Amino acid sequence: MTTLVLIVHVLLGLALIGLVLIQHGKGADAGAAFGSGASGTVHGSRGPANTLQKVTGWMVVAFFGTSLLLAYVINSSQEPSSVVDSAPASEAGSQSGEVERTPSDVPADKPTDVPSPNSAAPSGQSEDGSTPSPSDVPGQ
Numbered sequence: 001m002t003t004l005v006l007i008v009h010v011l012l013g014l015a016l017i018g019l020v021l022i023q024h025g026k027g028a029d030a031g032a033a034f035g036s037g038a039s040g041t042v043h044g045s046r047g048p049a050n051t052l053q054k055v056t057g058w059m060v061v062a063f064f065g066t067s068l069l070l071a072y073v074i075n076s077s078q079e080p081s082s083v084v085d086s087a088p089a090s091e092a093g094s095q096s097g098e099v100e101r102t103p104s105d106v107p108a109d110k111p112t113d114v115p116s117p118n119s120a121a122p123s124g125q126s127e128d129g130s131t132p133s134p135s136d137v138p139g140q
Contacts, residue, residue, distance in 0.1 A: 009066040
């Protein structure tokens with residue numbers, strides 16, 4: 001049933017695109033109003049515009065109906081479920097009541113990318129806390 005409704009829905013959508021593309025805009029009839037040759041045709045100066053507009057309108061109603069029917073069919077064919085219910089439970093956590101910790105949850109003992117507090121003195125001070133003098137500067 002779902003496949004049939006989906007095929008009809010896609011065909012209606014493609015037909016609607018085609019119908020809209022072959023219709024003339026409102027500005028296209030301005031020349032026919034002044035007798036530019038189209039007034040002697042079978043459909044008159046407007047051509048088959050009224051027929052195309054009616055067919056397009058009914059196809060829009062059918063497209064809307066298949067949209068609603070498709071939503072109903074898809075939602076009624078599946079049983080309601082929750083994302084929480086579909087998540088896998090860990091075996092260790094469910095038996096002992098403890099939460100299993102992954103390596104990303106466990107903090108490292110000592111970070112390797114952070115320097116220790118005594119490794120470098122703040123700018124403007126030497127390691128013993130005194131302000132460097134010109135004689136303390138290396139290379140001079």
